Amino acid sequence: MATPPAIIWKDAVERLLRYRELIPRLEVALGKFSRRDSAELIQPVRTTVPLQKYNGFLGLMPAYMENDGVLSTKFVCFYKREDGSTLPATQATVVLLDPEYGNVKAVMDGEVITDMRTAAVSAISAKLLMRPGAEVLAILGTGRQALSHYNVFTEMFSFKEVRVWSRTKEKAERFRDSVSGPVTACVSVEEAVRGADAIVTVTRCTEPVLFGQWVKAGAHVAAVGACRPNWRELDDVLMKEAVVYADSREGAMAESGDIVLSGAEVFAELGDVINGTKPAHREKTTVFKSLGMGVQDAVSAKLVFDQWKAGHSQL
Numbered sequence: 254m255a256t257p258p259a260i261i262w263k264d265a266v267e268r269l270l271r272y273r274e275l276i277p278r279l280e281v282a283l284g285k286f287s288r289r290d291s292a293e294l295i296q297p298v299r300t301t302v303p304l305q306k307y308n309g310f311l312g313l314m315p316a317y318m319e320n321d322g323v324l325s326t327k328f329v330c331f332y333k334r335e336d337g338s339t340l341p342a343t344q345a346t347v348v349l350l351d352p353e354y355g356n357v358k359a360v361m362d363g364e365v366i367t368d369m370r371t372a373a374v375s376a377i378s379a380k381l382l383m384r385p386g387a388e389v390l391a392i393l394g395t396g397r398q399a400l401s402h403y404n405v406f407t408e409m410f411s412f413k414e415v416r417v418w419s420r421t422k423e424k425a426e427r428f429r430d431s432v433s434g435p436v437t438a439c440v441s442v443e444e445a446v447r448g449a450d451a452i453v454t455v456t457r458c459t460e461p462v463l464f465g466q467w468v469k470a471g472a473h474v475a476a477v478g479a480c481r482p483n484w485r486e487l488d489d490v491l492m493k494e495a496v497v498y499a500d501s502r503e504g505a506m507a508e509s510g511d512i513v514l515s516g517a518e519v520f521a522e523l524g525d526v527i528n529g530t531k532p533a534h535r536e537k538t539t540v541f542k543s544l545g546m547g548v549q550d551a552v553s554a555k556l557v558f559d560q561w562k563a564g565h566s567q568l
């Protein structure tokens with residue numbers, strides 16, 4: 254009989270997940286995904302169920318990696334919250350199953366996984382697409398994803414200046430005061446992004462906040478919010494001028510308002526660049542459109558579970 258599932262709470266996930274172990278595993282998984290070898294990896298575009306009354310969605314994000322023996326699904330609720338709402342933008346749980354028996358091996362907090370794997374994939378996009386010698390990072394938004402992106406970008410790269418923008422100066426200043434490194438709190442998006450080499454958009458907005466006219470030629474943009482086909486973070490000018498990369502082409506075509514409504518073409522997936530089948534246009538303005546993928550959660554959950562098991566076998 255199967256043993257009861259492990260329940261792995263948020264504080265344990267926080268303790269067990271580390272970018273230095275996560276990032277190389279995500280790079281391998283992105284490459285596998287872009288090879289579209291169903292004997293190795295199956296990950297459909299997520300199913301979304303509207304939660305109309307609450308202005309949100311339930312996303313179901315399964316993934317199966319046969320050779321790695323990993324079967325998982327994430328349940329994530331995400332919301333278009335009204336201004337001033339203190340309710341969370343996303344809530345997530347990851348379930349890890351035994352692919353042979355179908356029993357649940359672990360149920361774990363998915364918030365830390367979502368924060369960290371999303372930021373890690375944006376950092377991979379910057380590693381592949383940002384110009385060498387990048388000095389200025391701008392982050393638009395000051396929520397959970399802003400913090401995880403700040404953490405991994407400052408861990409992986411040596412920016413001389415980090416700027417943040419939020420809709421109120423107080424929020425930008427609160428973010429600045431909550432992190433250990435130097436940050437400039439900006440009062441306008443334009444002030445934050447003018448001259449920036451890397452720009453991360455992690456807002457809950459549904460209309461464009463980042464306009465191409467302010468973006469330095471050759472900058473790299475990791476666009477993380479706006480994950481519905483009628484939501485936007487970036488304007489048409491930027492979408493049409495930039496070379497656009499995505500985590501999943503099918504996901505981007507189905508879910509990204511920035512792509513669907515601008516008519517921009519997805520040039521390549523990050524996995525194509527990792528596999529060497531498509532070039533990294535570092536010399537051009539690049540946009541990485543992130544939607545999030547079940548396989549990113551699967552890899553993260555396996556890492557958490559393996560570390561959790563190792564810790565428990567020593568007891």
Ligand SMILES: NC(=O)C1=CN([C@@H]2O[C@H](COP(=O)(O)OP(=O)(O)OC[C@H]3O[C@@H](n4cnc5c(N)ncnc54)[C@H](O)[C@@H]3O)[C@@H](O)[C@H]2O)C=CC1
Nearest residue numbers: 342371394395396397398455456457458478479543544545
């Ligand atoms: N691509 C991916 O894999 C993932 C994307 N997301 C998306 O990333 C975004 C940020 O998520 P969290 O940091 O968890 O949310 P959060 O609620 O912690 O932070 C959201 C930030 O956006 C700001 N904001 C809210 N409405 C805005 C508006 N109309 N204009 C400008 N700023 C606005 C808030 O003040 C806050 O700074 C959301 O859109 C979420 O759906 C979240 C998880 C994964």
Ligand SMILES: O=C(O)C1=NCCCC1
Nearest residue numbers: 329331367480544545546
């Ligand atoms: O991949 C995810 O997880 C999410 N993507 C977009 C919306 C929130 C969660």
